[in-house]
Amino acid sequence: MKNFRKELCFNTQTRRAYINITDQVQEAIDESGIKEGLCLVNAMHISASVYINDDEGGLLHDYDKWLEKLAPHEPVNQYRHNDTGEDNADAHLKRQIMGREVVVAITKGKLDFGPWEQIFYGEFDGKRKKRVLIKIIGE
Amino acid sequence: MKNFRKELCFNTQTRRAYINITDQVQEAIDESGIKEGLCLVNAMHISASVYINDDEGGLLHDYDKWLEKLAPHEPVNQYRHNDTGEDNADAHLKRQIMGREVVVAITKGKLDFGPWEQIFYGEFDGKRKKRVLIKIIGE
């Protein structure tokens, strides 16, 4: 069994952002030399997500509006977490809707994906350094 | 390390559907010959889910009503994704609540499950061909 580890780094210019990282994950698989196995991709920070969905601008707009409706940023004093001096409680909630991680199959050295699957980094409390972990096992 | 891959195919008669696929996943594990390992089961399409919960008719009704409340199908023009000519933006949202994939343990050749765990395919934009991927690694 082989294993491989890599980190991706982000520092978004906006509080919320949705970044397609599919190519970077495939590059990590290429570097690993693993042809058959599983690839874990997870946010290392608890106010961000890794998820799989469509890379379509209208949908990214819809996600952003919908998450803000389900877990609004303001008023920040509605959240007890923000009593600690943070203003990012909503980001911890949004991240639970979108998820921490994805596990994807590797077959013949490639991401084993359906026609529209794309891996996204979802940032909900940006303008700071954040990391994503890629861990691959297989052979 | 062994690995095994299989696809399941669906074409539901209704827009939304909840289909118990537990037996089909166990059959794939049997075919693989893998006794100890991990089994990934994921929707290959981005308007569908694979999730684990109870196979109880009342609960399936409750999920359907609840998802429609959190991410309503209509009016379809509330979503910018639907400006592309699609009418399935709500399906992309519902799928994030229910999740893309499950990873399940295999122990002594069987799904290592609690008493009520059942694997479901959740369809939110049906009446078309869709696939689920099963990828197993272990030995």
Add this chain to the structure above:
Amino acid sequence: MKNFRKELCFNTQTRRAYINITDQVQEAIDESGIKEGLCLVNAMHISASVYINDDEGGLLHDYDKWLEKLAPHEPVNQYRHNDTGEDNADAHLKRQIMGREVVVAITKGKLDFGPWEQIFYGEFDGKRKKRVLIKIIGE
């Protein structure tokens, strides 16, 4: 390839509870002797979650209030699942928001975590015996 299996047991005094199990998962990894691999941690019951987020009291309060808003416990007769004699339909919904499982990387024998990542057992229908499964593969 090595594999390792362990169960954790819970019986909370309250209907809902959020319990940090990070140390118990690390202990299981230590017992397994696995240095590089993947660790699955999942609720074995369908009205509970395993998730990763911050161990901060204000946030746990915010999660509890938010989940109750998105999937209220009462009135219990709003859910068809409760026609079976149960009163826990809301717990099955809350668990989908927070998720069934996490898959975490093991690197050099340790949970490969960002600075604030902590593993939680989220109970939404407690006061009864429940279990969590830890399954580790690697070498």
